[in-house]
Amino acid sequence: MDRVRNVTGKTKRLPRYVREQQMLDAAVQMFARRGYHAASMDEVAELAGVSKPMVYLYLGSKEELFLACIRREAGRLLDAFAGQVNQADAPDQQLWHALRAFFVLVAENRDSWRVLHQQAPAHGEPFAGEVAAMRTAIIAFAADLIDQNIRSRGVSEATEHDVSALAHALVGAGESLADWATEHPDEDPATTARRLMNFAWMGLDNLLHGSIWRP
Amino acid sequence: MDRVRNVTGKTKRLPRYVREQQMLDAAVQMFARRGYHAASMDEVAELAGVSKPMVYLYLGSKEELFLACIRREAGRLLDAFAGQVNQADAPDQQLWHALRAFFVLVAENRDSWRVLHQQAPAHGEPFAGEVAAMRTAIIAFAADLIDQNIRSRGVSEATEHDVSALAHALVGAGESLADWATEHPDEDPATTARRLMNFAWMGLDNLLHGSIWRP
Amino acid sequence: MDRVRNVTGKTKRLPRYVREQQMLDAAVQMFARRGYHAASMDEVAELAGVSKPMVYLYLGSKEELFLACIRREAGRLLDAFAGQVNQADAPDQQLWHALRAFFVLVAENRDSWRVLHQQAPAHGEPFAGEVAAMRTAIIAFAADLIDQNIRSRGVSEATEHDVSALAHALVGAGESLADWATEHPDEDPATTARRLMNFAWMGLDNLLHGSIWRP
Amino acid sequence: MDRVRNVTGKTKRLPRYVREQQMLDAAVQMFARRGYHAASMDEVAELAGVSKPMVYLYLGSKEELFLACIRREAGRLLDAFAGQVNQADAPDQQLWHALRAFFVLVAENRDSWRVLHQQAPAHGEPFAGEVAAMRTAIIAFAADLIDQNIRSRGVSEATEHDVSALAHALVGAGESLADWATEHPDEDPATTARRLMNFAWMGLDNLLHGSIWRP
DNA sequence: TATGAATGAGAGTTCATTCAT
DNA sequence: TATGAATGAACTCTCATTCAT
Known part of the structure; x- marks a missing residue:
């Protein structure tokens, strides 16, 4: 009507x-x-x-409709995250720009974020896989930046496996903060991004300087 | 039959x-x-x-059955995470023990972890709320440890809000690593816990020493 | 199919x-x-x-379907019974027309009658109530005619309570005859109506003339 | 417990x-x-x-249990109605005693009455049949009394069919009054019986004296 | 193009009923 | 005798999906 x-x-x-x-x-x-x-x-x-x-x-069909949603929103998120980065920047600058874009996007498109983060993974293939692919791309991007950072300092004990783990931790922290920010609408996305940079990047820095936590 | x-x-x-x-x-x-x-x-x-x-x-009913599953598994996870911690230990030791127990539990009970982390939040109330409550408890636990650490050093610029954000980031990183570890069955849970301690705790340390990342 | x-x-x-x-x-x-x-x-x-x-x-739903049946059939019965009566007629003429219409309807719609008389009251609220309301309307109609009759003769010992009891008896007799007629398909509905008029109306007449049965 | x-x-x-x-x-x-x-x-x-x-x-089984209930309660009702009548009494006296006993029973055993009057007929064979048989017996009893009354006066236009119809009307009126009395707990059963005697018996009397209602 | 009318297929739920002790 | 444990069988209800216009 x-x-x-x-x-x-x-x-x-x-x-x-x-x-x-x-x-x-x-x-x-x-x-x-x-x-x-x-x-x-x-x-x-x-x-x-x-x-x-x-x-x-x-x-x-309903499945195709859901998939189309996931693909469109995943594409947007990837574009925001990785699309606008200047490869000539220093790794931390690149990550910073990416995270800020990500938190901005989530703040403005909560439904989109919930579909990707909460719904798609819960409903098996092919939905989970589609989001997993996007997430893999993001993690690869993060891992690459971490790697660049490491190499730029000549430190090289870290294996690819180690770097991958760090990237996963970084992305997980970002996702969790995205949810958290959702409940704090007055938090500026840039602030959230800075929080994550401090939490994550500084931790990496430490590792690179050889100060390692041991039980 | x-x-x-x-x-x-x-x-x-x-x-x-x-x-x-x-x-x-x-x-x-x-x-x-x-x-x-x-x-x-x-x-x-x-x-x-x-x-x-x-x-x-x-x-x-199906709903009650699902709730019963969530409650049982959430209880087990909370017990594992916070139950066996010795409050007399230093904060980092406490966190370390909790994380190790958590990664052990997840490694041994993947289905349980998927129900809590992947299914429950996707299906609205009352399921999401039940898990959210458990997660809140864990985050509070983490926030408390972070707080202790901060105070023990006399540094005090961080507000409760900041600490909460850090705790959310830490827990998100842990969740992501739990998923990651699930795909790497030969990774020892203790190793995963050490990764997270290094990623997170050292980052905190840095902050406490005043080295802050700025855009 | x-x-x-x-x-x-x-x-x-x-x-x-x-x-x-x-x-x-x-x-x-x-x-x-x-x-x-x-x-x-x-x-x-x-x-x-x-x-x-x-x-x-x-x-x-099944309940709503049943209710819809009851309402439709109750409406039809009420229409037949009270709808076509000319208020200018004498009370006995009005009752006679109503009863004849009622017995005609029942003879032609046995299923409808069974739903109203046999099924609905047996299955509790809200079904019983719906039929009870219709029955109340019919009884009120009968009571009104009885009342008119009484007043037209200036006899006035009968209380409202007494009249109500008479109306209930009259309607009960009619219901029972409706069932009975159902088992005698060659009985003309008009005849059945006349039987009831003789049984009921004449009894009332007697009362009005002061001849009362005592134990 | x-x-x-x-x-x-x-x-x-x-x-x-x-x-x-x-x-x-x-x-x-x-x-x-x-x-x-x-x-x-x-x-x-x-x-x-x-x-x-x-x-x-x-x-x-549930069916047999229901049947057993019906049989027990129908037996009690029949006993009350027809059991205590003195065949030497005049017909109106016999009917009066029977009706009074009936209304007393219903007043004291509402559940029993509802099972017989409301539940059993609604659930098909063999339940409906069991109650129908009891009702047939009661109607036969009433018809017999009516018959005696007619013969005692030498009036004989009424066929068996006519008498049966009258008996059905009488019993229906009684059932309806039983329900009505249920909603008026302060009404004395004997009073209810007297109402019915006046309504029904006097109507019969009239017929016997040749005053007939015609449309 | 656009849709009111219609359905196949399957889910959750509830009993009356019966073992095995 | 008496019962906690267990089930076969049905029934209401809901959707994603498709005709016929």
Whole structure:
């Protein structure tokens, strides 16, 4: 009933791409708030202002719709995180820019973040895999920066395995802070990014200087 | 058909408590591997070697069953993490013991970890809340240790808010490493714990010494 | 499989209202013959020539379906009984017309009568209440006629309570005769109505003339 | 937990007949208040202070239990109604005694009345038939009295069919008044019986004197 | 293009009923 | 005698999905 209508009273015919984006927007919102299973195709269609068969016509099935959501949002996140980095910068500067972009994105797109972080991994393949791939890319990016840092100082005891572990820890810390920031809306994303830089990068620095914690 | 039978060929009658634990074991496994919705009560019952009505008789409903799983596993995790710590130890020693116990538990109970970390938060209330409460307790524990450390050195610029953020980052890093360790079965849990101590604790140390990262 | 199909062999698509009436028809029949609990939604749907989800989509739930049946049939009965009465007629004429319409309706809609008289009161609230309300209306109608009759003769010993009891007796006699007529299909409804008029109205007449039975 | 126990703390072993009556008491109560289907064997057993298998051992099945209830209560009602009548009395005296006994019984055993009047007929054979048989006996009794009355006056236009209809009307009026009396606990059963005698018997009298209502 | 009408398939849940002790 | 433990079988209800127009 709320669908956009033109002056003749007929339903407005929008180009396919626009309609698709509307549906994806609606789907992301529903999946984030209700969860994948509890979100019904009926509700998605209604929120998108379209009839159910349209959703099927454009997106195929509930699984494909969910996948399309995941892909779109994962792409956006990757773009934000890694896309705008200047490879000529120092590693810490690169990480800093990436993290800040990430926290900004999450703050502005909570539903998107919940779909990627909370929903997709819980519903098995192929959804979990899609997010896992994105996460792997991010971790690789972090690992690369850590590696650059290490090499630039000539320290080299750390294996690839060690670096990978550090990158995982760094990303996990970032994800957790993203959730935390969600509950503190007055926290500036840049501040959150600085917190993480201090927590993580400084710890790495220490290791590089040989001060190691032992039980 | 697969029910346990004794030599006389008759169905084994077990006391209620035993059967309940069997059902919870089966449920944790099914929920972890298939996901909450995809896991059917039929499958849970079959895996537990019991008929469906028994599951309902003892555990009430699918929701209550899931909650019971979450509560049991959350309790175990909390016990492992915070239960065996000696308050007389230095903060870093306390954290170290807790983390080691945590990584050991996760390594030995992957399904349990997946239920808590991957399934419960994805399915809304009351499940998410139950895990959130446990996580809050763990974060408080970590925050407390960080606080002790700060005070013992007389440094005091950090607000409670800052400490909370650090604790969230630390716990997030631990969760991420737990997942990572799951894919590296030959990694010793103690080693994983040491990685995290080095990544996190040393970073904190740095902060305490006043070396701060700035953009 | 038995659904109505047109010559092209395709499923007939009927407007919502028509389908709803078909479902109610089927439901009344099933509830009357099998009883509320023994009637399954599967059977109702099949008899209506529709799939089960349609019944749920249009009527909501088994309880709501039963209620809808009761309401429709109670409405029809009330209309038949009280709807066509001319208030200008003498009380006995009014009652006579009402009773005749009632016995005609019951003779032509046995299932409907059984749902109202036999099923609904046996299954507690809200079903019993719905029929009780209709019955109360009918009894009030009868009581009113009795009252008019009394007043028209200036006799006035009878309290409201007494009149109510008489009305209940009259209606109970009518219900019982309705059941009895059901087993005597060759009995003309008008005859049945006349029987009741003689049994009831004449008895009242007597009372009004002061001839009272005493133990 | 509330079962009767002797001093040794063991469950009291009561003779079979006593236990059976306890179970029937409990069953009548449950069937009357919840309805046949909604009453569960669990609840019946608990209310009777017995374990479920005992109910099955003594009464056979839910159907047989319900039948046993119906038979016991129908027997009591028949006894009350027709059992205490002195055949030497005049017909109106006989009817009066029977009705008074009936209204007394209903007033004191509401659950019993609801099982017979409300539940049994709603649940098909063999339950409905059992009550129908009892009702037939009562109607036959009434018809006989009416018949005696007619013959004693030498009036004989009335066929057996007519008399049967009158008896049905009389009994229906009685049933309806029984329900009505249930809602007016301060009404004396004898008064209710007198109401019915006046309503019914006097109406019959009229007919016998040739004053007939015509449309 | 767009949709109201319709359904296949399967889930959770609840009993009456019966073993095994 | 008496019962805690256990289940077969059904039933209500819900969706993702697809016709027919």
